[in-house]
Amino acid sequence: MNSTPPLPRWSLLLLLTIVVLAVVVPWISPWTYYTPSWDELDLEPTFANGHWLGTDDLGRDLLVRLMWGCRISLLVAVAASLTSLFIGVLWGATAGYAGGRVDAWLMRTVDVLYAVPFIPFVIVLTVLFGRNIVLLFVAIGAVSWLDTARIVRGQTLALRQREFITAARVGGMSPAQIVRRHVLPNLAGIVAVYLTLTIPTVILVEAFLGYLGLGAQAPLTSLGVMIADGAAQLRSRPRLLICPALLLALLVLCCNRLGDALRDHFDPASGGGA
Amino acid sequence: MSAMLALQVDGLSVTHAAADGARTVVSGVSFELARGRILGIAGESGCGKTQLLLALLGLSPPGAQVSGSALLSGRQLVGADRRVLRSLRGNRIAMVFQDPMTALNPYLTIGTQLAEVLQVHRGLSKSQALLHSQHMLEAVGIDAPARRLRQHPHELSGGMRQRVLLAMALLCEPDVLLADEPTTALDVTVQAQILDLLLDLRERLGMAVVLVTHDMGVLAQVADDVAVMHAGVLVEQGPVQQLFDAPQSSATQSLLAAARQLSPTAQSLI
Numbered sequence: 001m002n003s004t005p006p007l008p009r010w011s012l013l014l015l016l017t018i019v020v021l022a023v024v025v026p027w028i029s030p031w032t033y034y035t036p037s038w039d040e041l042d043l044e045p046t047f048a049n050g051h052w053l054g055t056d057d058l059g060r061d062l063l064v065r066l067m068w069g070c071r072i073s074l075l076v077a078v079a080a081s082l083t084s085l086f087i088g089v090l091w092g093a094t095a096g097y098a099g100g101r102v103d104a105w106l107m108r109t110v111d112v113l114y115a116v117p118f119i120p121f122v123i124v125l126t127v128l129f130g131r132n133i134v135l136l137f138v139a140i141g142a143v144s145w146l147d148t149a150r151i152v153r154g155q156t157l158a159l160r161q162r163e164f165i166t167a168a169r170v171g172g173m174s175p176a177q178i179v180r181r182h183v184l185p186n187l188a189g190i191v192a193v194y195l196t197l198t199i200p201t202v203i204l205v206e207a208f209l210g211y212l213g214l215g216a217q218a219p220l221t222s223l224g225v226m227i228a229d230g231a232a233q234l235r236s237r238p239r240l241l242i243c244p245a246l247l248l249a250l251l252v253l254c255c256n257r258l259g260d261a262l263r264d265h266f267d268p269a270s271g272g273g274a
Numbered sequence: 275m276s277a278m279l280a281l282q283v284d285g286l287s288v289t290h291a292a293a294d295g296a297r298t299v300v301s302g303v304s305f306e307l308a309r310g311r312i313l314g315i316a317g318e319s320g321c322g323k324t325q326l327l328l329a330l331l332g333l334s335p336p337g338a339q340v341s342g343s344a345l346l347s348g349r350q351l352v353g354a355d356r357r358v359l360r361s362l363r364g365n366r367i368a369m370v371f372q373d374p375m376t377a378l379n380p381y382l383t384i385g386t387q388l389a390e391v392l393q394v395h396r397g398l399s400k401s402q403a404l405l406h407s408q409h410m411l412e413a414v415g416i417d418a419p420a421r422r423l424r425q426h427p428h429e430l431s432g433g434m435r436q437r438v439l440l441a442m443a444l445l446c447e448p449d450v451l452l453a454d455e456p457t458t459a460l461d462v463t464v465q466a467q468i469l470d471l472l473l474d475l476r477e478r479l480g481m482a483v484v485l486v487t488h489d490m491g492v493l494a495q496v497a498d499d500v501a502v503m504h505a506g507v508l509v510e511q512g513p514v515q516q517l518f519d520a521p522q523s524s525a526t527q528s529l530l531a532a533a534r535q536l537s538p539t540a541q542s543l544i
Contacts, residue, residue, distance in 0.1 A: 173390070
């Protein structure tokens with residue numbers, strides 16, 4: 001705990017590096033993630049032939065595929081987190097501020113949705129709509145906004161007791177105006193923290209779905225899908241598993257460190273108010 | 275003076291629903307307040323002072339029953355439509371809070387919070403509202419108002435923040451200003467400044483002020499009339515001099531005695 005200050009800087013730097021590489025590498029690399037090359041099956045990593053991490057069993061450049069997988073994982077993570085943030089904050093703030101019957105109805109809905117088991121839900125979605133990337137956003141977003149809603153509601157309940165909210169009411173503002181101008185800005189801190197902690201969770205969930213074969217569809221890939229494919233060839237080509245697994249671990253670790261540091265940063269402020 | 279009463283309260287009662295039946299927290303309160311006058315309401319903690327103010331604003335907690343009549347410049351407040359009340363609050367009737375540390379939103383700049391009132395009630399654009407706010411900050415004695423508008427509440431001292439709150443309440447030049455212990459959280463020198471300012475603004479804007487406090491010294495300093503509240507009932511009211519010289523009810527007597535005990539100079543205040 002007391003050693004948090006120096007760590008987030010490395011986490012942030014590493015995270016930014018990964019993101020930049022994920023964007024840039026597939027862009028400038030001569031290889032694509034989908035074209036097999038029968039002359040270059042199973043190449044060991046060398047600088048000489050340009051395949052820095054070697055190729056996979058179909059002769060595709062591992063580095064490019066890794067970065068594509070990283071792109072997809074990050075994209076799913078950010079999109080799903082933002083969706084969950086948007087719905088969760090609106091839902092929670094409305095419930096918390098309105099209180100009474102509105103609150104009861106909104107939060108009981110959340111309770112009911114909590115009871116829906118996640119994996120069967122995703123499988124049903126896949127069966128109904130087929131496998132595509134948008135479905136991943138929807139599935140993960142639909143589940144993770146429930147936590148956001150609960151946290152935001154709790155925070156809003158506490159905020160509602162604060163005097164400046166009463167002051168705004170005395171000033172003649174409508175409930176919608178108060179929520180927009182006084183409640184939401186005060187939620188920004190906790191929501192930012194929660195977002196950084198949601199992203200790694202979503203990355204892991206996506207990887208998990210990929211592992212089950214419910215993730216990105218070949219030839220497109222994600223870290224989870226790569227790990228699943230790599231695990232099958234652990235004996236013959238360990239680097240197909242090690243590379244994506246290492247990257248996933250790094251990514252999640254960085255996000256978590258960042259979230260923890262942010263939480264520590266906002267904690268004393270939320271108690272003091274001023 | 276009797277031509278137009280700023281506030282005319284008649285038999286106002288507030289009843290809360292409690293687990294063991296109804297509980298009346300304000301009971302049959304009546305008073306009149308002319309423009310340009312300051313009415314002090316005194317009473318010990320929990321006697322219903324704040325509940326009375328909230329009822330006037332139409333902000334009684336959910337489930338509370340408000341009966342009687344309260345006319346704001348001739349307009350009925352009790353039982354008025356929510357939207358009507360909203361248009362009056364902060365506009366024709368405004369309030370200053372006890373604790374300036376918590377009554378401002380810590381995340382928004384002073385300017386944003388002031389401008390917001392004018393944007394809601396006057397429909398001004400943000401830049402117009404900011405300009406107007408700047409003049410109002412100047413009027414309540416804040417130096418470098420243009421810079422203050424861009425600051426956040428934590429950058430201001432307690433007295434400064436209370437001035438900001440006062441400015442916020444006065445932006446729309448209300449007929450009635452409700453002040454709920456506006457000086458309790460401030461130290462004595464700042465307290466005197468704020469009271470002077472209140473008197474000065476009352477003079478200039480001709481508004482009526484309801485000043486709620488349990489500090490008899492403050493009342494002696496600024497109030498024209500004083501009403502004493504005890505257990506939800508107004509037990510005594512009259513001109514400040516008369517009430518201090520010859521207190522009739524035991525509640526008034528004990529408040530005065532307590533004030534004298536705390537500061538022997540309270541006697542010489544009037």
